[in-house]
Amino acid sequence: MSGSEQSPESDGPAVGPDVDDGLPAAEAFALLGNETRIDILQALWRAPDHPVAFSALRKRVGMRDSAQFNYHLSKLTDHFVRSTDDGYEFQYAGEKVVRAILAGTFTDRVSLEFPVAGECFECGAALEGRYSDERLGVRCSACDTTYGRYAFPPGGLRDRSDAEVAAAFDQRVRHLHCLAADGVCPECGGRVATEITPDDDDRLDLDVRVDHTCQQCQHTISSPVGLSLLDDATVVAFHAEHGVDLTSTEHWTLDWCVTDQTTAYDPDRDRVSVGITLGGETLTVTLDGDLRVVDTERRCEGADGESAATV
Ligand SMILES: [Zn+2]
Numbered sequence: 001m002s003g004s005e006q007s008p009e010s011d012g013p014a015v016g017p018d019v020d021d022g023l024p025a026a027e028a029f030a031l032l033g034n035e036t037r038i039d040i041l042q043a044l045w046r047a048p049d050h051p052v053a054f055s056a057l058r059k060r061v062g063m064r065d066s067a068q069f070n071y072h073l074s075k076l077t078d079h080f081v082r083s084t085d086d087g088y089e090f091q092y093a094g095e096k097v098v099r100a101i102l103a104g105t106f107t108d109r110v111s112l113e114f115p116v117a118g119e120c121f122e123c124g125a126a127l128e129g130r131y132s133d134e135r136l137g138v139r140c141s142a143c144d145t146t147y148g149r150y151a152f153p154p155g156g157l158r159d160r161s162d163a164e165v166a167a168a169f170d171q172r173v174r175h176l177h178c179l180a181a182d183g184v185c186p187e188c189g190g191r192v193a194t195e196i197t198p199d200d201d202d203r204l205d206l207d208v209r210v211d212h213t214c215q216q217c218q219h220t221i222s223s224p225v226g227l228s229l230l231d232d233a234t235v236v237a238f239h240a241e242h243g244v245d246l247t248s249t250e251h252w253t254l255d256w257c258v259t260d261q262t263t264a265y266d267p268d269r270d271r272v273s274v275g276i277t278l279g280g281e282t283l284t285v286t287l288d289g290d291l292r293v294v295d296t297e298r299r300c301e302g303a304d305g306e307s308a309a310t311v
């Protein structure tokens with residue numbers, strides 16, 4: 001398996017978000033358990049300009065009883081919306097609630113299967129995309145091999161063809177990893193720690209994997225080492241020289257990216273190298289334990305065409 005996300009419930013220490021001020025989460029969610037309040041948040045979202053005056057917001061919700069409207073609005077105030085001199089506007093949590101509704105996280109239930117580009121690196125059979133439990137993955141249609149499975153909001157399936165869903169999934173996985181590798185949690189914005197670790201618990205069925213773990217919410221993204229090289233300048237240039245545009249190539253069609261077949265791990269030196277072969281030439285990229293590229297080397301098949309570069 002080539003990549004995954006873990007929530008703290010399923011893996012890692014049983015530590016919740018450290019909310020040290022404001023309303024306890026359960027009480028905050030309880031405030032949302034009312035259709036009028038959800039209507040207010042959605043009306044605020046649809047308003048063309050912000051802040052929105054009390055009377056304008058009440059009209060948008062279509063509620064005649066001003067006192068009742070005021071009651072529900074006051075329940076949201078200081079938690080999901082804030083009152084200003086010019087009217088009401090979103091607080092961060094209120095906007096997140098509406099986005100979650102738009103993404104379908106709370107409302108849609110779908111599952112589907114569709115063909116995607118690429119062949120299984122284990123058995124050569126065609127690959128397929130599979131959506132279930134609000135997670136999208138790419139897997140072999142014949143054997144059990146999975147090439148990554150990640151949370152994907154149901155809203156991302158809407159108005160997209162199968163090919164467009166596959167392309168969106170490719171981009172989403174790249175960006176999740178990019179953000180995490182840059183030290184920012186894609187879920188909560190917290191600080192992310194990155195480490196190369198033996199895949200001893202077979203989370204990905206590899207010898208070695210990369211874990212990005214949020215220090216705040218414990219959200220973890222795990223992947224093969226190669227996946228972190230997708231936006232490496234040397235790797236991108238190497239592909240361009242061989243006529244491959246790496247940005248538009250689905251990452252699961254790249255063996256070095258989703259398997260560890262060309263990955264060598266030296267735990268004593270805390271070094272991992274990834275070999276990428278194109279047109280008879282191999283680029284070997286060596287990374288340290290913090291996932292920094294410490295060396296690159298290009299080698300042509302045959303004797304003389306050898307060149308090396310160190311960064
Ligand atoms: Zn297979």
Ligand SMILES: [Zn+2]
Nearest residue numbers: 185188214217
């Ligand atoms: Zn986080």
